[in-house]
Amino acid sequence: MYAIVEIAGQQFKVAKDQKVYVHRLQEEEGAQVSFSNVLLLESDGTVTVGAPAIEGAEVTAKILGHLQGDKVIVFKKKRRKGYRKKNGHRQALTEIQIESIAASGAKKKAAPKKASAKKAAPKADDLKKIEGIGPKIAETLVAAGVVSFADLAKSEPAKIAEIIAGVRGNHVTDTWPQQAQLAVDGKWDELKELQDKLDGGVEK
Incomplete structure (x- = not known):
């Protein structure tokens, strides 16, 4: 069983017990997080595609730690302008481990989330x-x-x-x-x- 899920603006193909590096998450190390924006789900040979997300599907993971990625050199140059700029960048990442992939059962949790989302909308x-x-x-x-x-x-x-x-x-x-x-x-x-x-x- 595997799923394609969106996490912090990126899409990942994940399976149970898989470790994934994603953009830095706000939660503390050791915390459990869940992602409901599941775009595709495969279970026992049956593939379900969301429109765009699959209602009720949810991926749960545990945060293993926060770290920084390898340094990337960003070099900017404007031709005939004498402009050159060199910067280094290390992306802030979070390592997570997938604990479970649920095809359904998240609907009950989704109702209060929608209600809270409506209250938070004005902010x-x-x-x-x-x-x-x-x-x-x-x-x-x-x-x-x-x-x-x-x-x-x-x-x-x-x-x-x-x-x-x-x-x-x-x-x-x-x-x-x-x-x-x-x-x-x-x-x-x-x-x-x-x-x-x-x-x-x-x-x-």
């Missing part, structure tokens, strides 16, 4: 209003627990860069907390004035 913000954040980055941030302007304002640019490291493209996060704080304070005119000076999060 969620449209992070795409921040210059430099697109739909994929917003989805990745939300999966990592950064769901509001207040969360983003309290985050360090380097930490944000770690969270979105798996998203394709060059993303400069230096001004994102500053923009988010202006949104939290309701200073939309000042935010627009700042964003007019930015291009992809970088001052023009």
Whole structure:
């Protein structure tokens, strides 16, 4: 039996007792976590495909530890501009072990989750209003627990860069907390004035 499940913005093919490295999770080491966004499930030769997720299916795992991945060198160069920049990056990861894959039985748990999600909905913000954040980055941030302007304002640019490291493209996060704080304070005119000076999060 195996499943394809989405964890922290990434999709993994997992089986019982398998160890997987995923983007850093918020829970403590030794904690048990569950993932209900199961996209495909195989059991006894029968394959079930979700639309997009399979209702009632759930993957449960245990957090074995938090660590950093191998260093990756990021080199940027602009031709004929004399611009060169070299940075090193180590992705923050979490090692988990799959404990169980349930084809059904998560429906009872899903009801209170939906209710709590409805209550939490007003607290969620449209992070795409921040210059430099697109739909994929917003989805990745939300999966990592950064769901509001207040969360983003309290985050360090380097930490944000770690969270979105798996998203394709060059993303400069230096001004994102500053923009988010202006949104939290309701200073939309000042935010627009700042964003007019930015291009992809970088001052023009």
